[in-house]
Amino acid sequence: MEFLRPTSLSEACQLKAEHPDAVPLCGGTDVMVDLNFDRRRPEALLDLTAVPELYEWSRYDGRLRIGAAVPYTAIIEQLATEAPGLAIASRTVGSPQIRNRASVGGNLGSASPAGDALPPLLAANGEVETMSTTGARRIPIHEFFLGPKHNALRPEELIAAVHVPVASGPQQYAKVGTRNAMVIAVCSFSLALHPDTGRIGTGIGSAAPTPRAAPEAEDFLAAELADRWTAPDELPDDVVRRFGELVAAAAEPIDDVRGTADYRRHALSVLARRTLTWTWAEHRSQERAQ
Amino acid sequence: MTDVSTEVRTTTAGGVGESPFRPDGTFKVTGQFAYSSDLYMEGMLWGTTLRSPHPRARIASIDIGPALKVAGVSAVLTHDDVPGEKVYGLEIADQPVLAYDEVRYQGEPVAIVAADHPETARRAAALIVVDYQVVEPLSDPREAVGHPYWKPVHDEPGERTAMSRDKAPVHPEGNIVRHQRVRFGDPDAATADVVVHGDYEVGMQDQAFLGPESGLAVPGEDGGVDLYVATQWLHVDRRQMAGALRLPEDKIRLTLAGVGGAFGAREDLSMQVHACMLALQTGRPVKMVYSREESFFGHVHRHPALMRYEHGADRDGRLVYVRAHILLDGGAYTSSTPAVVGNASTLGIGPYDVPHVAMDCWGVYTNNPPCGAMRGFGAVQAAFGYESQMDKLAAAVGVSPVEIRMRNAMSEGSVLPTGQVIDSPAPVMELLRRLDAMPLPGAATDDIRLLPGGVSNTTHGEGVRRGVGYAVGIKNVGFSEGFDDFSTARVRLELMGDEPSVLVHTAAVEVGQGLVTVQAQIARSELGVERVTVAAADTQVGSGGSTSASRQTYVTGGAVRAACEAVRSELLERAAERYGPGEFRLVGGRLESTVDGVVGDIASLLVEGAVERTVEWRHRPTQPLDEATGRGDAHVQWAFCAHRAVVDVDVDLGLIRVVEMAAVQDVGKAMNPDAVLGQIHGGTAQGLGLAVMEEVQVVDGKLRNPSFTDYLIPTIMDMPPMRVEVLELADPHAPYGLRGVGEPPTISSTPAIVAAVRAASGIDLKRVPIRPEHLVLR
Incomplete structure (x- = not known):
């Protein structure tokens, strides 16, 4: 197995072009497990830990550009206000040691339906920035996941960063696991309220072949909230309940070793109701404060 | 030769009753302790094991040729190469060193390979061609004893049928390893004012030690072999190895290597004979280390149990009779199933005085993973049954869980259903009294890390209900039933x-x-x-x-x-x-x-x-049990622990946060008080795992979660702080009056937590571990 260690993004792209089968390695929290379990033996590993550009984040035009290798710990510590959904999700990733190494780029690369960072990226309507020797590309997050552990990345491309709008309203993420920490999602849900556009963002994890949004639930809620943004009252119970039902209906879960399909649907409806209650309460208190 | 044994250290701290530091403590904490997986010798080879992918299959042929051709491979061995006895076992020698004719569980060793690199050995092993003729496995223990017997609760138990299955027995002698009856008083005639029934199920728990099976075998100049290994009993390993290797015992020298936890999983042989066969064949040192995944296939687990209990009591809740059936799935080979049956049957009504008892306990063979020793050893399964029953009885009579246990608590002088008199302190009442007097923890906070779901942010208080549960357990200490211990x-x-x-x-x-x-x-x-x-x-x-x-x-x-x-x-x-x-x-x-x-x-x-x-x-001698009545002074000593669990349950999501565990245990004499507390904390945590998360999931004989990704054990975010009180009531028969400490806290922890979850949720839980869907989907 060849071990490639570029020290710049352009060198990394060059090496990826020369070795399209090379597996990018950064935190190693997914890749090394696969190697240790002998699930794959790539021709080459492309170690990205010496590429400084990937570890930077920045703010521009009301958006965040988060380098693919920015570890979850940094997101939790530095981006909790501007990307609250992603930061809450980051807190649920693995253990402190894992969060010090693992990054959003890895979640996107693995494209597991259980990736914790993925539902909030869907809810925030993010974009994936890829890089190759032929240039950069922006892929809307809703077009990124093609199947279980299968994404829209081309063989010669690397994930350079993820872009999300700076939050204009409350965001939440909640994940069901059968342990109180360090657990893979049985199912998860992320919700983002976008009062600036009147849009609603959702993301469902671990309850379909890919992370996915719940568009009907988004449209339903956007319509219900249309007249409420500036004079927010408590939401009627039937709105909250209907939103939960529509989120559950958007899922396509299976029975597996971590839980049953029926439970996942049930839990998603609970998580959808609760995250809606929390975000709406937060929005109301922000409105009142103004 | 490099560092192959645990450090010999001089200590200078205190004597009995003090808590000097462990001699290996600093090394372990600082990562310098040499575990068995760290063993190394110049020129050593790496051994690996080819295992059956099928729970049940005939082996038509094994072709090792392709593996032998791999560069770097020194030996490929099968059952043909076993020098001596082809089977071994703790109680009954029935487990093949390497499978011949048939494989009876998924993961059964079929061939072994030694090579100059572990990956070379693994790749060569994968090239071995085994012609399996797959047979439908017997995976339901009820099938092993005949289906009609196990009907839903409230149906009268019918006669146990003869083998009514279509499938062939797993072993030619039949599928029943041991059927132990215990009869006390006149259970057939006994009637009672208040009767409660229950069917209960315990899933398969794994010991989940952190140091995988590993060791280093070094061929000796005298034709013998030295083995450095992590195990639980050097001499019984040697006895079994001598048979398989056809060597006199004095030619087999074992030295304990650093052990990374055991909990029963190292009682049976794993890589011992295999590594020695490869070392003797190649004339070179051979190291074997199981991966985490292989470890799940490489050792026995806790017996899953199906249990049916009927408790009869008078209107005040004083027990009149207990009728119970316990079915333990022993998996494919005997291991220590007979002794586990002995414990479950003799301790299966709990630490209570009961005038009339009819207990039947079976251990059976199936094509599931072999089950054997694990901390609590038969007493754990039974305690989930009898303690669930005591709570049902308390509710039926209208008294508190503590009160119902006090009214029936055994004490020194009590007679077990085996006829054996408890001739040392049995402070069950005192344990409960102290437990009940402990203050309760405060209400749930708004720190989400302390709520059900923890950092996963599933509730900010919505749906959270508090529950409190109690349990008490009994465990025998030492080897029972006439064993020369x-x-x-x-x-x-x-x-x-x-x-x-x-x-x-x-x-x-x-x-x-x-x-x-x-x-x-x-x-x-x-x-x-x-x-x-x-x-x-x-x-x-x-x-x-x-x-x-x-x-x-x-x-x-x-x-x-x-x-x-x-x-x-x-x-x-x-x-x-x-x-x-x-x-x-x-x-x-x-x-x-x-x-x-x-x-x-x-x-x-x-x-x-x-x-x-x-x-x-x-220790003082014990007697075997009469097969038909269970009569016999079978046990050396008894140990008691009681737990109170406080839990918060998210009743909408079915998630559980154990808020506090309190325990009171009588240890006779605290030889090392800090170590005693460590045992009580650790045992409680292992019981918590069984209550809320730990299960080896087996479907049609196949393991579905052989990894720490999906076999979950409690983290620091799951195991709460504990209140512990330790009693020191001397046992006059024991050195220093001491009582065994390690197992009792595992026994009562699980049922106390389940009782608390029942109290919080109002749901009649019948199975451990509890899964979220048990609480929210009905």
Whole structure:
């Protein structure tokens, strides 16, 4: 197995072009497990830990550009206000040691339906920035996941960063696991309220072949909230309940070793109701404060 | 040769009743301790195991040719190459060293390979062509005893049918490993005012030790072999190895390597014979280390159980009778199933006085993973059944869970359903009283890390209900049913420099529980000498017996004390010769005479040479159980622990946060109080795991979650702070009055948590571990 260690993004792209089968390695929290379990033996590993550009984040035009290798710990510590959904999700990733190494780029690369960072990226309507020797590309997050552990990345491309709008309203993420920490999602849900556009963002994890949004639930809620943004009252119970039902209906879960399909649907409806209650309460208190 | 054994250390801290640090503690905490997986020798080969992918199949042929052609491979061996007996086992030799004719569980070893690199060995093993003719597995233990017997609760139990299955038995003798009946009083005629029924199920728990099976076999110049290995009983390993390797026992020398936890999973052989076969075949040292995934296939698990209980009581809740059936799935081979059946049947009504008892317990063969020893050993499964019943009875009678247990609590002088009299303190009432008097923790906070779901942010208080549950358990200490259970200790007292120094040498295995510390404490207290060294455990001294059944402090501790007494006697004889007349005694390190007061010290008696004594020490004998009635004084000692669990349950999501565990345990004598607390904390955590998350999921004989990604064990975010009270009510039959400590806290922890979850949710839970869907989907 060849071990490639570029020290710049352009060198990394060059090496990826020369070795399209090379597996990018950064935190190693997914890749090394696969190697240790002998699930794959790539021709080459492309170690990205010496590429400084990937570890930077920045703010521009009301958006965040988060380098693919920015570890979850940094997101939790530095981006909790501007990307609250992603930061809450980051807190649920693995253990402190894992969060010090693992990054959003890895979640996107693995494209597991259980990736914790993925539902909030869907809810925030993010974009994936890829890089190759032929240039950069922006892929809307809703077009990124093609199947279980299968994404829209081309063989010669690397994930350079993820872009999300700076939050204009409350965001939440909640994940069901059968342990109180360090657990893979049985199912998860992320919700983002976008009062600036009147849009609603959702993301469902671990309850379909890919992370996915719940568009009907988004449209339903956007319509219900249309007249409420500036004079927010408590939401009627039937709105909250209907939103939960529509989120559950958007899922396509299976029975597996971590839980049953029926439970996942049930839990998603609970998580959808609760995250809606929390975000709406937060929005109301922000409105009142103004 | 590099560092292949655990460090021998000199300790200078205190004696019995104090809490000196573990000699290996600093090394473990700082990552310097050499575990068995760290063993290394120049020129060693790596062994690997090819395992069956099928739970049940005929083996038509095995072609090792392709593996032999791989560069770097030194040996590929199958059952044809086993030098001696082709089967081994703890109680009954029925488990093939390497499978022949048939495989009976998924993961059964079929061939072994030695190569110059572990990956070369694995790749070569994958090239071995095994022609399996797959047979439908027998995976339901009910099928093993005949289906009609196990009907839903409230149906009258029918007659057990003959083998009514279509499938062939897993073993030619039939599928029942052991059926133990216990009959006490007149259970057939007994009637009661209040009757409660229940069907209960316990899933398959794994010991989940952190150090995988591993060891290093080194061929000896005498044709024998040296094995450095993490195990629980060196001599019983050696006995089984001698049969398989066709070597006299003195040609097989075992030395304990650093053990990373055991909990019963190292009682059966794993890689011992395989590594030695490869070493003897190649003439080179061979190391084997299981991966985490392989480890799930490489050791036995806790028996899953199906249980049916019927409790009858008077209107005040005083028990009149208990009728119970316990079905334990032993998996494909015998392992320690017979002894697990013995425990479950004799302890299966719990620490209660019951006038009439009818208990039937079966251990059966299936094509599921073999099950055997795990902390609590039969008592854990039964306790979930009988304690669930006690809560049902409390509700039916209208008294509290604590009250119902107090009204039925056994005490010193109580008679077990086996007819055996409890002839030492049995403070069940006192444990409950103290537990009940402990303050309760405060209400749920708004720190989400302390709510159900923890950092996963599933609730900010919505749906959270508090519940409290109680349980008490009983466990036998030491090997029961007539087993000749002994340990050997060699104690040598000599001058090193000018200072008296003690060397304690036993074959008793330290698995992390603290035996090395306790052995030194005993020597220090008995001889009044501070400098004590505990030698590495090996087979150069007689058997120390198994590190299991909460027995080592009792039995090896007893042996060390007896050896110290023998050494002291010799010292006093020397004193009489030198300083006589008069009576002499040793006080601290001083020698006192009744005539002249202090006349010298230990050092003065050692000038003429060292004193060394080796003693084989036994606890009092026990009797086998009568097969039809369960009569017999089968147990050595009993230990009791009681738990109170406080839980918060998110009743909408079915998630559980254990808020606090409180425990009261009688330990007879706290030999090392800190270590006692460690055992109670650890045992409680293991019981918590069984209650809320730990299960090896097996479907049609196949494991679905052989990894720590999907076999979850509690983290620090799951295991809450504990309140612990320790009682020291001496057992007059035991050394220092001590009682085994390790297992009891595992037993009552699980049912206490389930009771608390029932109280919080109002749901009649019948199965552990509890899964979220049990609480929210009905």
